[in-house]
Amino acid sequence: MKRVAAVDLGASSGRVMVGVVGSSQLELTEINRFWNGPVTVGGTLYWDILHLYRSMLDGLRAAGPVDGIGIDSWAVDYGLLDASGRLLSNPMHYRDSRTDGVMDQVLAKVSTAELYGITGLQQLPFNTIYQLAAESGGLLRQASTLLMIPDLLGYWLTGQIGAERTNASTTQLYDVRARAWSELLAARVGVPLGLLPKLREPGDLVGTVLPETGLADGTPVVAVGSHDTASSVVAVPAGDERFAYISSGTWSLVGLELEQPVLTDEAREANFTNEGGVDGRIRFLRNVMGLWILQECQRVWEDDDLEGLLRDAAGAPAFAVLIDPDAPEFLAPGNMPARIDEHCRATGQEPPRSRGAAVRCVLESLALAYRRTLREAQTIADRPVDVLHVIGGGSQNELLCQLTADACGLPVLAGPVEASALGNVLVQARALGEPLPDLGAMRALVRSTHRLRRYEPQGKPADWDAAESRLFGAR
Numbered sequence: 399m400k401r402v403a404a405v406d407l408g409a410s411s412g413r414v415m416v417g418v419v420g421s422s423q424l425e426l427t428e429i430n431r432f433w434n435g436p437v438t439v440g441g442t443l444y445w446d447i448l449h450l451y452r453s454m455l456d457g458l459r460a461a462g463p464v465d466g467i468g469i470d471s472w473a474v475d476y477g478l479l480d481a482s483g484r485l486l487s488n489p490m491h492y493r494d495s496r497t498d499g500v501m502d503q504v505l506a507k508v509s510t511a512e513l514y515g516i517t518g519l520q521q522l523p524f525n526t527i528y529q530l531a532a533e534s535g536g537l538l539r540q541a542s543t544l545l546m547i548p549d550l551l552g553y554w555l556t557g558q559i560g561a562e563r564t565n566a567s568t569t570q571l572y573d574v575r576a577r578a579w580s581e582l583l584a585a586r587v588g589v590p591l592g593l594l595p596k597l598r599e600p601g602d603l604v605g606t607v608l609p610e611t612g613l614a615d616g617t618p619v620v621a622v623g624s625h626d627t628a629s630s631v632v633a634v635p636a637g638d639e640r641f642a643y644i645s646s647g648t649w650s651l652v653g654l655e656l657e658q659p660v661l662t663d664e665a666r667e668a669n670f671t672n673e674g675g676v677d678g679r680i681r682f683l684r685n686v687m688g689l690w691i692l693q694e695c696q697r698v699w700e701d702d703d704l705e706g707l708l709r710d711a712a713g714a715p716a717f718a719v720l721i722d723p724d725a726p727e728f729l730a731p732g733n734m735p736a737r738i739d740e741h742c743r744a745t746g747q748e749p750p751r752s753r754g755a756a757v758r759c760v761l762e763s764l765a766l767a768y769r770r771t772l773r774e775a776q777t778i779a780d781r782p783v784d785v786l787h788v789i790g791g792g793s794q795n796e797l798l799c800q801l802t803a804d805a806c807g808l809p810v811l812a813g814p815v816e817a818s819a820l821g822n823v824l825v826q827a828r829a830l831g832e833p834l835p836d837l838g839a840m841r842a843l844v845r846s847t848h849r850l851r852r853y854e855p856q857g858k859p860a861d862w863d864a865a866e867s868r869l870f871g872a873r
Contacts, residue, residue: 399418399419399420399423399832400417400418400419400420400465400466400826400827400830400831400832401416401417401418401463401464401465402416402417402419402464402465402466402467402468402620402823402826402827402830403415403416403417403429403457403458403461403464403466403467403468404416404417404426404468404470404622404818404819404822404823404826405454405457405458405467405468405469405470405551405822406470406471406626406629406816406818406819406822407434407450407469407470407471407472407547407548407626408434408471408472408626408647408648408818409434409435409472409647409648409649409690410433410434410435410647410648410693411431411432411433411434412431412432412433412434412450412453412454413428413429413430413431413432413457413819414428414429414430414453414454414456414457414458414460414461415427415428415429415816415819415823416429416461416464417819417820417822417823417824417826417827419823419824419826419827419832419834419843420832421833422843422846422847423847424820424823424824424843424844424847424848425847426816426819426820426823429457429460429461430453430456430457430460432449432450432453432457434446434449434450436491436493436494436731442490442494442496443490443491443493443494443495443731444488444489444490444491444494445475445488445489445490445491445547446488447477447485447488447489447547447550450551451551451554454469454551455611455612455613458611458613459612459613463614463617464614464617465617465618465826465830466617466618466619466620466826466827466829466830467555467607467613467617467618467619467620467826468619468620468621468622468822468823468825468826469548469551469552469619469622469624469822470548470622470623470624470625470626470628470629470818470821470822471546471547471548471551471565471624471625471626472492472547472625472626473546473565473568473625473626473627473673474492474522474524474525474526474529474568474569475489475490475491475492475526475529475546475547476489476526476529476544476545476546476547476550476569477489477544477545477547477550478537478538478540478541478543478544478545478593479541479542479543479544479545479553479559480540480541480542481542483543483553483559485550486537486540486541487537489547489550490529492524492529493524493729493730493731495730496529496532497523497524497528497529497531497532498523500523500528500531500532501521501523501528503531504527504528504531504587507586507587508583508586508587510666511663511666513570513583514661514665514666515661516573516574516575516580516582516583517567517570517571517572517573517574517580517583517672518574518659518660518661518665518671518672518680519567519568519570519574519671519672519673520669520670520671520684520685521669522685525568525569525570526568526569526570526571527569527570527571527583527587527589528570530544530587530589531587531588538588538589538590538593541590541593542592542593543559543593543595544593544594544595545559545561545595546561546562546565546566546569546624547565548562548565548624549561549562549565549595549624552604552605552619552621555604555605555607555608555611555613555619556604556605556606556607556608556619557605557608558604558605559595559596560595560596560597560598560602560604560621561594561595561596561597561598562597562598562599562600562602562621562622562623562624563577563597563598563599563600563674564600564623564624564625564628564673564674564675564676565624565625565628566579566594566597566674567625567672567673567674568625568673570583571583571584571589571594572674574659574661574672574674574680575659575661577597577674577678578597579591579594579597598621599621600621600622600623600624600628600676600677600825601620601621601622601825601828601829602620602621602829603618603619603620603621603829604618604619604620604621605618605619606618606619607619618830620825620826620829620830622821622822622825622826623675623676623821623822623825625673625674626645626818627645627651627673627681627683627818628673628674628675628676628681628821629676629817629818629819629820629821629822629825630643630645630651630789630790630817630818630821631643631645631655631675631676631679631681631817631821632675632676632820632821632824632825632837632840632841633789633814633817633818633820633821633824633840633841633844634655634787634789634817634841634844635787635811635813635814635841635844635845635848635850636785636787636841637841637842637845639655639781640781640782640783640784640785641654641655641783641784641785641786641787642654642772642775642776642783642785642786642787642808643655643786643787643788643789644768644786644787644788644789644792644802645789645790645817645818646688646689646788646789646790646791646792646793646795646798647688647689647790647791647792648688648689648690648693649685649686649687649688649690650685650686650687650688650689650764650767650768650792651681651683651684651685651686652683652684652685652686652767652768652771652772652775653670653681653682653683653684653771653775654681654682654683654775654776654779654781654783655675655679655680655681655682656672656679656680656681656682656779656781657678657679657680658680659672659680659682660672660680660682660778660779662778664778665682665778665779668684668774668778669684670682670683670684670774670775670778671683671684671685676821676825676837677836677837679837682775682779683775684771684774684775685724686723686724686764686767686768686771687723687724687728687729687764687767688723688764688792689764689791689792689795690728691723691728691734691738691760692757692760692761694731694732694734695734695735695738695753695756695757695760697734698733698734698735699735699753701753704795707753707754707757708757708795708796708797709754710752710753710754710757711754711755711757711758711761711797712758712797713754714750714752714754714755714757714758715755715758716758716762716861717762717861717864717865717868718750718755718758718759719742719747719748719749719750719755719756719759720747720759720762720763720766720865720868720869721738721741721742721745721759721760721763721869722741722763722767722869722870723760723763723764723767724767725741727740727741728741735756738750738756738759738760761795761797761798761801762801762805762865763869764798764801764802765798765801765802765804765805765806766805766862766865766866766869766870768802768805768806769805769806769807769862769866770866770870772786772806772808783808784808785808785809785810785811786802786803786806786808786809786810786811787810787811787812788802788810788811788812788813789812789813789814789815789817790815790817790818791815793812793813793814793815793851794812794815796851799812799851799853800853800856802853803853803854803855803856804855804856804857804862805862805866806855807855807859807862808855809852809853809854809855810852810853811850811851811852812850812851812852812853813848813849813850813851814844814848814850820844821840824840824843824844828840
C-alpha cells in the first residue's frame with residue numbers, strides 16, 4: 399500500500415490531496431484547496447505562481463510523510479528561467495490578449511498542414527508556440543530554459559530540470575510520431591532548441607525534495623501525467639476500449655483514447671488534437687469551452703447557488719436559445735451574460751429572459767457541441783463508442799450529464815469527480831512499486847472503489863437533430 403500526495407492544479411482552483419492505493423483500496427483525502435485564477439497587472443493577465451507554490455507547500459506539509467509527490471496542471475503555459483535558474487517573469491495566462499493575431503504570423507512561416515503533420519495539435523490561439531512567438535522585451539534572448547507549470551513547480555521542489563511528455567505534447571513544438579521535440583519547428587519559429595529540456599516519462603523519478611521546502615528528507619517527486627487531462631484519462635473507469643470521455647470542468651476535453659495519432663487532413667480540418675497520454679497512448683480530442691461560460695455568468699451575477707440555477711434551468715423551455723460555446727467572444731474573462739445577449743442578437747435570436755434560461759442555453763449548447771465532437775471523432779478515428787464517461791467536476795452537474803446523454807444518444811457514466819488527482823496517485827503508486835501493471839488494472843481499481851451514476855438517453859433524437867442543424871448547420 400502506498401500513501402502519496404497529488405498536487406492537482408486546475409484553471410480556477412488548486413488542491414493537495416493524499417491518496418492511499420492498495421490492491422483493493424483507492425482513497426483520496428483533500429488536505430487543502432486554494433484559489434487559482436488570472437491576476438491583471440498593467441493590462442496583462444498573469445498566473446500568481448508564487449501563491450500556487452506556497453499553497454502547494456502548505457498542503458504538502460499538512461499532509462505529513464508520504465511515499466511520493468506528483469504534480470499535474472493545465473497545459474500550454476510556462477515559465478522561463480535564466481542561466482542561473484531564476485524565473486525571469488511571472489508566467490502569463492493563456493487567456494491574455496498578447497497572442498491576438500500571432501497565429502497568422504506563425505502560419506506564414508510554417509503551413510497549417512505541416513504544423514499538424516508534425517504535432518497533430520488542434521489550432522488554438524494560446525498554444526505555447528504562439529505564446530512564445532508573442533514574447534516581447536527580449537525575454538527569449540535572456541532565457542535558458544522553458545518549463546511547463548508542473549515542471550517549474552517540480553524544479554522548485556527538487557532543483558531538477560526536465561519536461562514531462564504529456565504536457566510537452568501540448569506545446570505545438572513536439573513531434574507526436576517521433577515522441578521528441580521538433581528541431582525543425584523550433585528553428586522555423588525562432589525558439590532556441592536549448593530552451594527545451596530533456597523529456598521525462600510519466601512514472602520517472604524527478605528528484606527528491608530540497609531541505610528548504612520543509613518536507614521530509616528524501617521524499618521522491620514522481621513525474622505523472624502532468625497535463626491534468628492526461629491524469630484524468632488514466633482514471634476513466636472504462637472496461638474496454640469502446641469508450642469516449644469528457645473531462646469536464648472549466649474546459650471540456652472531449653475525445654477518445656487511441657494507440658496512434660490520427661494526422662489526416664480530415665482530422666486537421668475538424669481541428670482535433672493528438673496529445674500524449676500515459677503509457678504512450680494518444681488523447682484524440684477537441685477542446686470545447688466547457689463550464690467556463692457558466693462560471694463567469696455566476697461571477698457576474700454574484701450568485702453561487704448553482705443548485706438553484708440548475709433547478710431553474712431544468713424548468714426553462716428547451717432549445718429556446720442556442721450559442722456556439724467556442725465562439726471567440728467567450729474566451730476571455732468578462733461580462734459573460736452580456737456577451738450571450740450580444741451573441742444571440744447577432745444570430746437573430748431573442749436573448750434569454752432569466753438566469754435559468756441563460757443557464758439552460760449554456761448547457762444545451764455545450765451538449766450539442768459534445769454531440770458534434772464525438773460523432774466527428776468516431777468517424778475520423780474509425781473507433782465506435784458504446785459508452786461516454788464524464789469525469790471531473792462537471793460530472794456532478796446532473797442536468798448537463800442528462801442533456802449530454804440525450805444529445806449524444808449514448809449512456810453516460812458520471813464520475814469520478816477527482817479524476818485528475820486519482821490518475822496522479824495511480825501513476826505514482828505504480829512507479830513506487832504497487833502492482834498496477836497497466837491502464838486496465840488502474841481503471842479496474844477505480845471501478846471497484848468509486849460509485850458512478852448512469853444516465854440513459856431520453857427525449858426525442860429528432861429534437862436534437864433539429865437543434866444541431868440550427869446551431870451548426872450553416873458550417
